[in-house]
Amino acid sequence: MAGRASVAGTGSAGRRPLICTPAFTGRDQEVAAISQALAGPAAVVLVEGEAGIGKTRLVRQVLAGLGGQPGRSLIAACLPLRRPSTLSPVVDALRQATPDPGQLGLSDLAGALRPLFPEWTASLPAAPEPVDDATAARYRLFFALAEVLQRLQVTVLAVEDVHWADDATMEFLLFLSSRQGSRPGMIVTYRPEDLPLGSLLLRLSSRLPGGGAGIRLSLDPLNSAQTTRLVSSMLGGKPLSQEFAAFLHRRTDGVPLAAEELVRLMHDRADLARRGDEWVRRSLNEIIVPATIRDGVLERTERLSQDAQAILAAAAVLAYPAEERTLRSLARLSAASGGAALTELVASGLLDEDRSGVVSFRHVLAERAVYESLAAPQRRKLHRRAGRLLERQSPPPIAQLTRHYREAGEPEQWCAYAEQAVDLALAAGDDATAAGLIHELLTGASLAAPAAVRLIRKVSLVAFTPDMAEGLVGALRATAAAAELDESTSADVHLLLGRILLVLQQRDAGRAELEEAIPGLTHDPVEAARAMILLGWPSATTWPASRHRQWLHRAAEITVSLPRADRINFTVERASALLMLGDATGWQVAEQVPDSDDLTPRELEYLMKAHLNFGHFAILWGRYPQARRQLAAGLELARANSSRYYRDTILITQTCLDWVEGRWEGLAERAAAFVADVDLTPFTRHEALLVQGLMQAAAGDLTAAGQSLTQALEASREVGAVDAIMDPAAALGRLALTAGRPAEAVAITDEPLRILADKQIWAWAGDLGPTRADALVAAGRCDEATALEAMFATGLADAGTPVALTGLTQVQAILAEARGEQAIAACLFGRAAARWQALPRPYAALLASERQAGCLLADGQQAAAVQLLSQLLPDLSALGARGDAVRIAGTLNSLGVTPRKPWLGGRRGYGDQLSPRELDVVRLLIRGRTNRQIAQVLVLSPKTVANHVDSIMRKLGVSSRTALAAQVVEAGLVPGEPPEGYPGQHNLGRANIVPG
Numbered sequence: 001m002a003g004r005a006s007v008a009g010t011g012s013a014g015r016r017p018l019i020c021t022p023a024f025t026g027r028d029q030e031v032a033a034i035s036q037a038l039a040g041p042a043a044v045v046l047v048e049g050e051a052g053i054g055k056t057r058l059v060r061q062v063l064a065g066l067g068g069q070p071g072r073s074l075i076a077a078c079l080p081l082r083r084p085s086t087l088s089p090v091v092d093a094l095r096q097a098t099p100d101p102g103q104l105g106l107s108d109l110a111g112a113l114r115p116l117f118p119e120w121t122a123s124l125p126a127a128p129e130p131v132d133d134a135t136a137a138r139y140r141l142f143f144a145l146a147e148v149l150q151r152l153q154v155t156v157l158a159v160e161d162v163h164w165a166d167d168a169t170m171e172f173l174l175f176l177s178s179r180q181g182s183r184p185g186m187i188v189t190y191r192p193e194d195l196p197l198g199s200l201l202l203r204l205s206s207r208l209p210g211g212g213a214g215i216r217l218s219l220d221p222l223n224s225a226q227t228t229r230l231v232s233s234m235l236g237g238k239p240l241s242q243e244f245a246a247f248l249h250r251r252t253d254g255v256p257l258a259a260e261e262l263v264r265l266m267h268d269r270a271d272l273a274r275r276g277d278e279w280v281r282r283s284l285n286e287i288i289v290p291a292t293i294r295d296g297v298l299e300r301t302e303r304l305s306q307d308a309q310a311i312l313a314a315a316a317v318l319a320y321p322a323e324e325r326t327l328r329s330l331a332r333l334s335a336a337s338g339g340a341a342l343t344e345l346v347a348s349g350l351l352d353e354d355r356s357g358v359v360s361f362r363h364v365l366a367e368r369a370v371y372e373s374l375a376a377p378q379r380r381k382l383h384r385r386a387g388r389l390l391e392r393q394s395p396p397p398i399a400q401l402t403r404h405y406r407e408a409g410e411p412e413q414w415c416a417y418a419e420q421a422v423d424l425a426l427a428a429g430d431d432a433t434a435a436g437l438i439h440e441l442l443t444g445a446s447l448a449a450p451a452a453v454r455l456i457r458k459v460s461l462v463a464f465t466p467d468m469a470e471g472l473v474g475a476l477r478a479t480a481a482a483a484e485l486d487e488s489t490s491a492d493v494h495l496l497l498g499r500i501l502l503v504l505q506q507r508d509a510g511r512a513e514l515e516e517a518i519p520g521l522t523h524d525p526v527e528a529a530r531a532m533i534l535l536g537w538p539s540a541t542t543w544p545a546s547r548h549r550q551w552l553h554r555a556a557e558i559t560v561s562l563p564r565a566d567r568i569n570f571t572v573e574r575a576s577a578l579l580m581l582g583d584a585t586g587w588q589v590a591e592q593v594p595d596s597d598d599l600t601p602r603e604l605e606y607l608m609k610a611h612l613n614f615g616h617f618a619i620l621w622g623r624y625p626q627a628r629r630q631l632a633a634g635l636e637l638a639r640a641n642s643s644r645y646y647r648d649t650i651l652i653t654q655t656c657l658d659w660v661e662g663r664w665e666g667l668a669e670r671a672a673a674f675v676a677d678v679d680l681t682p683f684t685r686h687e688a689l690l691v692q693g694l695m696q697a698a699a700g701d702l703t704a705a706g707q708s709l710t711q712a713l714e715a716s717r718e719v720g721a722v723d724a725i726m727d728p729a730a731a732l733g734r735l736a737l738t739a740g741r742p743a744e745a746v747a748i749t750d751e752p753l754r755i756l757a758d759k760q761i762w763a764w765a766g767d768l769g770p771t772r773a774d775a776l777v778a779a780g781r782c783d784e785a786t787a788l789e790a791m792f793a794t795g796l797a798d799a800g801t802p803v804a805l806t807g808l809t810q811v812q813a814i815l816a817e818a819r820g821e822q823a824i825a826a827c828l829f830g831r832a833a834a835r836w837q838a839l840p841r842p843y844a845a846l847l848a849s850e851r852q853a854g855c856l857l858a859d860g861q862q863a864a865a866v867q868l869l870s871q872l873l874p875d876l877s878a879l880g881a882r883g884d885a886v887r888i889a890g891t892l893n894s895l896g897v898t899p900r901k902p903w904l905g906g907r908r909g910y911g912d913q914l915s916p917r918e919l920d921v922v923r924l925l926i927r928g929r930t931n932r933q934i935a936q937v938l939v940l941s942p943k944t945v946a947n948h949v950d951s952i953m954r955k956l957g958v959s960s961r962t963a964l965a966a967q968v969v970e971a972g973l974v975p976g977e978p979p980e981g982y983p984g985q986h987n988l989g990r991a992n993i994v995p996g
Helices: 029-037 056-064 089-097 108-113 118-123 134-153 167-177 203-205 224-234 242-251 256-267 295-303 306-318 324-331 337-346 364-373 376-390 396-408 412-427 431-444 449-456 465-481 487-503 507-520 525-536 545-561 566-578 586-592 601-621 624-640 644-661 666-678 682-699 702-716 724-738 742-759 766-776 783-797 804-820 823-837 843-860 862-879 880-892 916-925 932-937 942-956 961-971
Strands: 045-047 072-077 154-160 186-190 214-218 273-276 278-283 351-353 358-361
Touching: 029 045, 029 186, 029 214, 029 376, 045 056, 045 724, 056 072, 056 154, 056 186, 056 487, 072 089, 089 154, 089 167, 089 724, 108 666, 118 487, 134 154, 134 376, 154 167, 167 203, 167 431, 186 203, 186 396, 214 942, 224 242, 224 256, 224 412, 224 487, 242 256, 242 278, 242 525, 256 273, 256 295, 306 324, 306 337, 306 351, 306 364, 306 376, 324 337, 324 376, 376 396, 396 412, 396 431, 412 431, 412 449, 431 449, 431 465, 431 566, 449 465, 449 487, 465 487, 487 507, 487 525, 507 525, 525 545, 525 566, 545 566, 545 702, 566 586, 566 601, 586 601, 601 624, 601 644, 624 644, 644 666, 644 682, 644 823, 644 843, 682 702, 682 724, 682 916, 702 724, 702 783, 724 742, 724 766, 742 766, 742 783, 766 783, 766 804, 783 804, 804 823, 843 862, 843 880, 862 880, 916 932, 916 942, 916 961, 942 961
Parallel strands: 045 186, 045 214, 072 154, 154 186
Antiparallel strands: 273 278, 351 358
């Protein structure tokens, strides 16, 4: 087949011309730019352009020019499938590159490839132990794929039409682009107008390497002269008449595919002729040319023989490249008839055939035009026939079979293959594809309730988009209404409805479904316990804390009899919920979680969640040393188990801890790096924005602080985290008070105060309470401030967190100050400052001491006030609170005291001693890290690291990195491990402070 001629006739005057494949035209600059980029290490090249503009031809021209270079290139094509299988473009490309990986010398990690390559099973290592963390499973698979590319010596990976790529493929490209060390260069083509909303390609384009190694090209249509040259190359290189050339460019707008299709259509119509030495149309006025490529393609197909049309329909239904034998079988043609028909189609330019005999459409637009022109009964018949045919392959193509039986209208086979496709996607950590398949089944196949419940339980509910989740709710309700369900099945349906409604933030409806489900869940104590803990989680805005506690106590009764893994999980979640409620018994429950000895991978995941959650709530409570220990243990465990999800969420939680503990050196840079990361989820974005806004406010940049804190508040509302709105609301209220707008401060704190009053969880009020009290007093609403203090005190009467109790003391000081009891207020502010410092929370302590000094001044104790303010000024300056230092310096000046000039930014001077950040750099430098590697660990720019290294060398009097390392080690300047908690440029996941 590969050698078939594509001659359609002779080229003499008055006869139909010879039609050749068009020459590569008009893209020399683009070829040069891409080739230059790929000559460097690990380039990323993005090529965008409309359909038919020549992206594929450009890629192949570039790769052909690289043929003399070492290594090899690999082309992965994304196909326009409704639900592509996980990583299918990369998988298909690797299948063609190596039918047997046994000779590649792959590591044990390659066992993760088994779900994607069942035909390689005999050549792959044993499958690794499964993990519950989908992200960990996915990245393990990515590392294995990257190893195969490396062993195949792939130097350039071209991925075409990524607007059709599945999310897992896009994540793999992101993974490759961010890898350190040797990796292939990449060429990625796409249509910008067809990119789905929120496409991961936007993240890839935002991470292009600097310099010439990362470029983005946009292909424009050919101009008139280029269009003429392209068409002339199809017609033996002979020139075109001026009128014909103008007509072609006007009708095709310079789109190469449109020009090619138009010329082939005119050829099929016998509408081309030679006049002298030029090609012309027989008539430029009489024949109406179709306006779209689709019309042109369909008109050409009508001129084909019946056998050719049958092969063309088979190829369109298959959608995947296929061998001649497969196409003939699907079209029900003999070898002779099928071969002749295929020869006709290749000659027409509609189909193409590679050297191995695999046939496909030359352009996907032609494929879609043919497919959509088929009558519905014919499509169903061909899909059914394709399903029967592909079932005989080994291994059977599950994703294709799912599609064929769905389109054939055969629900039983569709469901069977779709569930297999779901399991394969989940094994590869591709929850998004699995969720899409399940959604299609439930909304399109009228499943019975038990099957629907089984399928939904296969995947985490957060994998479903809001639209999918809404569809699941409708499908489950229809399923429940369609038949009389027994008690257990009905309970399962209500349970899933409740959980899905909670994900959709329809909390009242979700809780009602859960409460209805629990009495019927006696057959499934694990799900009963899960439902009770969900009801015990204080995420809603109306239930009081006491009602949540009731459900948590009921869950405890069930949990003790569960298997160990479930017992650990629910113990972690119950302890977390109690701590969020401000209930000290949560710490006792937390002690029941075992350590990391002899735990399964699933149980280790729950232990990582425990460290993250308990560290988070230790910050809420003010148990900062405990928080640091928990987060450090969780980070060590996450790194040891390659759990990127927990590693990243713990790293950002550590930034919150560094804020409250006053570990501010480099914190603004770290927070900004997290905020700039496009992979942040709304919840994690809330925490990063909060730290950034608080740092900006302390530095005196109130405008930027207001923007960051407003975004943090909006992000916390978006995810329905009612506890998370407290801190940004308190900080925004404080900004409004600083600007002299007390009414605005009251309005900002109205919503969180209503939540506190409804839920009676005053553990959340440590920062909000003082801000609210100040706002009410400043607005002249002292009676309401007094009522606030009474509610706050009553809520903490039995027990309270150290943070909340200190906040209450500050509220009492604010009220004493408002009543004119300045001496009492000074004493109370001093007490609050001492408690803040004991936590330790130095910035809050310094601000409380400033309020103490203000009360001393009002009480006539100027000398004591001046002495206190003079002590605060250098401490605030050293901390980095520039705005506060400037304010206190102004106060001292107004009192006739000339303070020592405060430090107003930049790094604090350490003389000839190494600063803490310089010590961090040294720890990494003596381990042989480069400046760029150090920058990634400490979240600094390489230039900043270079400046640190220069400063260190100057201080130590050395002239080389080797001498520096020797002197540092001999002097014992950096004992212990590298700095804990300094992240690199990580892809952040959603903070897991939620059950399940």
